[in-house]
Amino acid sequence: MAAINLNVNGKTVSVDVDPATPLLWVLRDHLNLVGTKFGCGIAQCGACTVHLNGSAVRSCSLPVSSVKNNAIVTIEGLSETGDHPLQQAWEELDVSQCGYCQAGQIMSAAALLKRNPKPTDQDIDNAMSGNICRCGTHVRIRKAIHSAAKTQSKN
Amino acid sequence: MATTHSRRNFLKVSALSGGGMLISFSLFNLPAEAKALDDMIFTPNAYIKITADGTIVLFAPNPEIGQGVKTSLPMIIAEELGVDWKKIKVELAALDKRMGRQTAGGSGSVRGRFTELRTVGATAREMLTTAAAQQWNVPVTECTVENGEVIHKASGKKLSYATLASAAAKLEVPEKPTLKDPKDFKLIGTRVKDVDAHHIVTGKPLFGIDTRKEGMLFAMVSRAPAYGKTLGEVNDAAALKIEGVKKVVKIKNAVAVLATSTWAAKKGRDALVIQWNANEKLENSAEHFEMFKKALEKPAPTEPTRNDGDVEAAKNGAAKVLDVTYEIPTLSHGQMEPLNFFANVKDGKVELFGPTQVPGAVRAEISKLLGIAEENISISSPRQGGGFGRKLMTDNGVEAALISAEAQCPVQVQWTREDDMQNDFYRPAEMWRYRAALSSDQLLSWHQSGIGIGRGVRGDSYVAGALTNYRAEGQGFTSNTPTGWWRAPGANTLAYVAESFMDEVCTALKKDPVAFRLELFKKAKEQTVGKINYDPEKYKSVVELVAKMSKWGTKTPGVFRGFSTWFSFGSYVAQVVDVHMLDGQPKVKKVYCAVNCGRVINLSGAENQVQGSIVDGISHAMFPKVTFVNGAVAETNFNTYKFLRMKDAPTEIDVQFVESDEAPSGLGEPALPPLAAALANAIFAATGKRLRKMPFAEQLA
Numbered sequence: 001m002a003a004i005n006l007n008v009n010g011k012t013v014s015v016d017v018d019p020a021t022p023l024l025w026v027l028r029d030h031l032n033l034v035g036t037k038f039g040c041g042i043a044q045c046g047a048c049t050v051h052l053n054g055s056a057v058r059s060c061s062l063p064v065s066s067v068k069n070n071a072i073v074t075i076e077g078l079s080e081t082g083d084h085p086l087q088q089a090w091e092e093l094d095v096s097q098c099g100y101c102q103a104g105q106i107m108s109a110a111a112l113l114k115r116n117p118k119p120t121d122q123d124i125d126n127a128m129s130g131n132i133c134r135c136g137t138h139v140r141i142r143k144a145i146h147s148a149a150k151t152q153s154k155n
Numbered sequence: 156m157a158t159t160h161s162r163r164n165f166l167k168v169s170a171l172s173g174g175g176m177l178i179s180f181s182l183f184n185l186p187a188e189a190k191a192l193d194d195m196i197f198t199p200n201a202y203i204k205i206t207a208d209g210t211i212v213l214f215a216p217n218p219e220i221g222q223g224v225k226t227s228l229p230m231i232i233a234e235e236l237g238v239d240w241k242k243i244k245v246e247l248a249a250l251d252k253r254m255g256r257q258t259a260g261g262s263g264s265v266r267g268r269f270t271e272l273r274t275v276g277a278t279a280r281e282m283l284t285t286a287a288a289q290q291w292n293v294p295v296t297e298c299t300v301e302n303g304e305v306i307h308k309a310s311g312k313k314l315s316y317a318t319l320a321s322a323a324a325k326l327e328v329p330e331k332p333t334l335k336d337p338k339d340f341k342l343i344g345t346r347v348k349d350v351d352a353h354h355i356v357t358g359k360p361l362f363g364i365d366t367r368k369e370g371m372l373f374a375m376v377s378r379a380p381a382y383g384k385t386l387g388e389v390n391d392a393a394a395l396k397i398e399g400v401k402k403v404v405k406i407k408n409a410v411a412v413l414a415t416s417t418w419a420a421k422k423g424r425d426a427l428v429i430q431w432n433a434n435e436k437l438e439n440s441a442e443h444f445e446m447f448k449k450a451l452e453k454p455a456p457t458e459p460t461r462n463d464g465d466v467e468a469a470k471n472g473a474a475k476v477l478d479v480t481y482e483i484p485t486l487s488h489g490q491m492e493p494l495n496f497f498a499n500v501k502d503g504k505v506e507l508f509g510p511t512q513v514p515g516a517v518r519a520e521i522s523k524l525l526g527i528a529e530e531n532i533s534i535s536s537p538r539q540g541g542g543f544g545r546k547l548m549t550d551n552g553v554e555a556a557l558i559s560a561e562a563q564c565p566v567q568v569q570w571t572r573e574d575d576m577q578n579d580f581y582r583p584a585e586m587w588r589y590r591a592a593l594s595s596d597q598l599l600s601w602h603q604s605g606i607g608i609g610r611g612v613r614g615d616s617y618v619a620g621a622l623t624n625y626r627a628e629g630q631g632f633t634s635n636t637p638t639g640w641w642r643a644p645g646a647n648t649l650a651y652v653a654e655s656f657m658d659e660v661c662t663a664l665k666k667d668p669v670a671f672r673l674e675l676f677k678k679a680k681e682q683t684v685g686k687i688n689y690d691p692e693k694y695k696s697v698v699e700l701v702a703k704m705s706k707w708g709t710k711t712p713g714v715f716r717g718f719s720t721w722f723s724f725g726s727y728v729a730q731v732v733d734v735h736m737l738d739g740q741p742k743v744k745k746v747y748c749a750v751n752c753g754r755v756i757n758l759s760g761a762e763n764q765v766q767g768s769i770v771d772g773i774s775h776a777m778f779p780k781v782t783f784v785n786g787a788v789a790e791t792n793f794n795t796y797k798f799l800r801m802k803d804a805p806t807e808i809d810v811q812f813v814e815s816d817e818a819p820s821g822l823g824e825p826a827l828p829p830l831a832a833a834l835a836n837a838i839f840a841a842t843g844k845r846l847r848k849m850p851f852a853e854q855l856a
């Protein structure tokens with residue numbers, strides 16, 4: 001065990017954990033941020049996607065010791081009141097079925113929009129193909145990303 | 156709590172202690188009978204809670220696994236009740252003996268409960284209206300309801316349901332409440348967002364995996380690494396040394412490690428040294444298919460499920476005989492949320508919480524195994540990260556209860572993806588042989604013969620009834636690899652082989668696939684051979700609609716089309732798949748889908764189900780397969796057990812529903828079965844390659 005300081009959703013927190021613990025389980029079990037989901041544990045499904053300094057990373061495959069003081073943002077910290085344009089578009093277009101993959105999908109999409117405010121279908125294919133949605137909401141996810149991009153460009 | 160019972164015990168209305176009313180509805184409100192009803196199909200129930208503070212809670216009685224019933228079932232109640240949808244709260248109901256079939260399976264939630272839930276809403280509405288009329292001293296007939304208020308137009312008086320709730324609870328329950336004229340439906344048939352939409356996109360704890368309870372330990376379980384192996388000696392010394400690990404317990408054929416965190420439990424589990432003994436044959440998929448092939452070369456040893464005319468005699472004088480074999484792999488469910496379950500067995504009582512499609516069966520089994528009466532076992536389910544049939548099995552819940560009983564503490568058992576892959580109840584591998592005799596322009600006979608792991612294949616298709624000579628036969632194959640239900644069981648494989656073969660027949664006869672199906676439906680209707688279990692007119696309705704939607708018969712350069720249609724769970728679906736070639740590989744561009752499923756409750760949810768089924772249809776046809784190697788599953792995670800990715804998904808899926816006033820039929824599954832054949836047929840059009848083996852991607856590589 002080791003005391004590790006983390007910067008999560010704008011706050012500094014301290015946890016006492018095995019340094020090899022994947023960030024995912026630190027978030028879920030030690031910080032009670034359970035919005036980040038477990039799907040595969042080997043960086044194949046994207047359910048555990050969070051932002052590390054603004055980029056999408058798979059928290060299941062990131063040992064907590066390697067995070068250092070890089071800023072982590074989880075779905076809980078993506079916006080104050082759940083009104084990020086992507087969150088709004090997701091609700092508006094009723095994207096979810098079971099909903100389990102969607103936090104990861106939104107985090108991947110948010111990182112995409114940050115570096116590419118007007119993604120093409122091809123850009124979406126590239127950025128979102130690391131996230132599995134077993135329920136098959138892909139068509140709506142694509143629409144929601146385009147729609148959020150539009151909202152963002154208006155603001 | 157004062158309760159009023161109607162004479163027939165149809166309905167129970169209770170005055171809540173804080174003021175308000177609780178309505179539960181049951182055809183058989185007697186506890187003794189209700190016990191036996193848990194597993195009965197079509198036993199209705201639901202409830203409404205109206206409290207004096209104005210809160211209206213509608214309880215969704217069936218498990219929510221992504222099929223949308225937490226939204227669509229309460230919509231039915233709300234429609235009749237006359238409340239403002241935006242102001243009500245929805246909760247998933249716990250397992251309740253008065254609530255009938257609380258199962259998610261067979262696309263049965265909405266179709267089983269439509270009329271009953273309308274009656275529930277209408278009953279409450281009538282009682283509230285009566286309460287208001289009495290208070291105002293006006294005839295009930297002069298009162299109407301809107302947005303949770305009773306209104307007396309003439310006097311301009313209004314009272315909210317909340318105000319009326321206590322008075323209403325004291326009234327006699329109407330025996331036959333008047334249901335709304337469907338023409339006046341305001342909510343049913345509209346687009347309503349999932350009730351949990353906001354919680355989902357903000358990452359609120361909604362799922363079983365998010366369960367955190369006082370004193371609970373996390374558990375990971377070491378289960379047999381291969382089918383046919385059993386638990387031998389266990390050395391847990393190293394596991395117990397891991398920081399955070401608290402206990403190691405043995406149950407049945409498994410060992411559980413309990414710890415203060417998921418990661419510690421996993422490390423502990425990985426540190427166990429276990430001797431697994433092979434006491435049975437360790438099976439291989441390759442051998443399964445070899446056995447299938449041999450079996451299909453001989454006449455089927457079983458009685459045919461259907462045998463019209465004489466398929467052998469029909470070959471005499473045929474211009475052409477087709478004889479082909481299709482091969483379908485074993486599949487795992489791969490629902491996104493790996494299995495988990497919370498259990499707390501304490502002082503002769505059990506608390507259970509976790510993902511299951513069959514809470515009643517989980518409770519019954521635990522009751523038997525632990526010798527604890529069912530009334531001392533409470534069980535409820537959170538929203539679930541997918542089902543696909545996996546949780547029609549009770550193993551995850553039962554295992555958690557056994558661990559808690561053994562370890563004597565509350566426990567949250569967490570599975571890894573590898574655990575899910577190796578410990579599933581798989582969609583069984585199958586092989587099908589199809590034979591047809593053709594004249595120069597007619598299909599003379601159809602002979603399908605299938606074999607599959609487990610109880611084997613069965614069922615027939617719509618060609619039966621339209622042909623003089625038709626034979627269907629199926630057989631099972633005994634194996635120690637477990638089988639179960641996988642979305643649209645039976646239909647998902649049969650539709651693929653039957654509708655692909657139908658396309659082969661059309662190609663051989665040089666017939667248009669749509670026109671040829673319509674010809675068959677006409678024959679099935681006008682000159683029916685034997686009995687049919689489908690309605691040729693409804694088949695026709697979807698085939699014609701999808702032909703219109705897709706402008707069937709027109710050609711777009713670079714686009715290749717496939718067609719297929721199937722009937723399952725009471726609903727009819729026809730699909731056109733458009734593919735184009737991208738870097739030498741076929742890619743689905745667009746899918747058109749026509750559905751006849753009776754009345755649609757939630758248009759947004761219904762479309763989402765159909766779109767999802769189509770994506771699932773493409774995904775399972777193209778990518779995944781489970782291979783048993785010496786009893787172990789070779790594909791251990793999503794790197795080798797593959798699903799469709801965004802880049803493989805169609806950019807557009809056009810869905811239309813045939814207008815219908817009939818009661819709703821199934822929708823969570825019926826759009827999946829036809830897809831694989833429509834896709835295979837489109838790929839044939841694009842490449843000339845007939846895909847008789849799944850997964851397609853391997854065949855195309």
Ligand code: FES
Pocket residue numbers: 037038039040041042043044045046047048049058059060061
């Ligand atoms: S859980 Fe991290 S990518 Fe699947």
Ligand code: FES
Pocket residue numbers: 096097098099100101102132133134135136137221491540541
């Ligand atoms: S909504 Fe169920 S996995 Fe994506």
